[in-house]
Amino acid sequence: MGTIGGRALACQNADMETPTPVPPPHAAKDVTEHVGYRLKRASAALRTAMDRALREHGLTVPQYSCLELLDEQPGLSNADLARGTFVTRQSANVVLRGLKDAELITRPQSAEHGRALPVHLTAAGRERLHAARRAVYAIEVRMISGVPADRLAALLSDLDAMTEALGD
Amino acid sequence: MGTIGGRALACQNADMETPTPVPPPHAAKDVTEHVGYRLKRASAALRTAMDRALREHGLTVPQYSCLELLDEQPGLSNADLARGTFVTRQSANVVLRGLKDAELITRPQSAEHGRALPVHLTAAGRERLHAARRAVYAIEVRMISGVPADRLAALLSDLDAMTEALGD
């Protein structure tokens, strides 16, 4: 019962001493109108679509992200990949272990210079990535198809602006 | 070593029989230019900021989302909340258990009509939500501050369009 959204509810401020009466970020009837909600929804939809497509290639989304980054910049370290995929070093470490077990990447046992262990794709890793990339690109094309072409640049710019405004 | 992005690498298509040479969704030097990447990054930044802000209120992001939804539409079921927060019923169930243990919601032991168990906020839940809402709204304001006001509507619309284009 009950569908989400499309309902304007009465105000709820009858609680206590709030000098600032919680001004909404912008005119919004309910949560559904909030930017955060829309952003989360779009991101969730993309994640679901990618999960589904990548499963056929035996990859998870974080695994694919790592492979893509490594294909562009071979020799990245675990910490580099963590930053590039927006997760912690620990999470990236788990992902790398999975990729290593699957023989898709190589990683030296110990570093000769610093402490960072440079990661490289294996031939199998590159092959797997190239196969999966088609599926992922198709999803991206489908996603973009809904937005007017002349607004795409602005959309990218605004996403960046929002990211930057939230600090790091 | 090695910062992410800002690097254009040579082509890599020297592998096998790809009739379609993996056309990128739009002109892009590297992965950093892709819409999915930006979307994920913005979403991650928002998630991090919300996590940090909500921790001071003893709430997680999914918990806050559920409370917000329940404040607008009391009596939603577990499945409703799952759809509203873009997760599975199982995940929502775990979140609800946490909220129940924290005495922020009430849930009948068994339903009298169907199988859906209507969830309601307790007074403590409402109070906690209202306190947390200020922090969340502040984040949203900060996030929006970077995008030109006249583009906000278009941004929301485009996010919706992308979500819709990806099906369900």
Place this chain on the structure above:
DNA sequence: GTCCCCATGTCAAAGCCCTGACATCGAGGT
């Protein structure tokens, strides 16, 4: 040289989320 700071890799514990599977309940057609 020595000390301090920062970055890196790693382990452990906890929480969130997903897929897969199962049982229950209501609605509709037969």
Place this chain on the structure above:
DNA sequence: ACCTCGATGTCAGGGCTTTGACATGGGGAC
């Protein structure tokens, strides 16, 4: 009445992610 179908709640297993903590290595200040 019966049966199928969809929706719901729940359990189990596994993967991802986080916080917290610890040890190692390099670079700079002193």
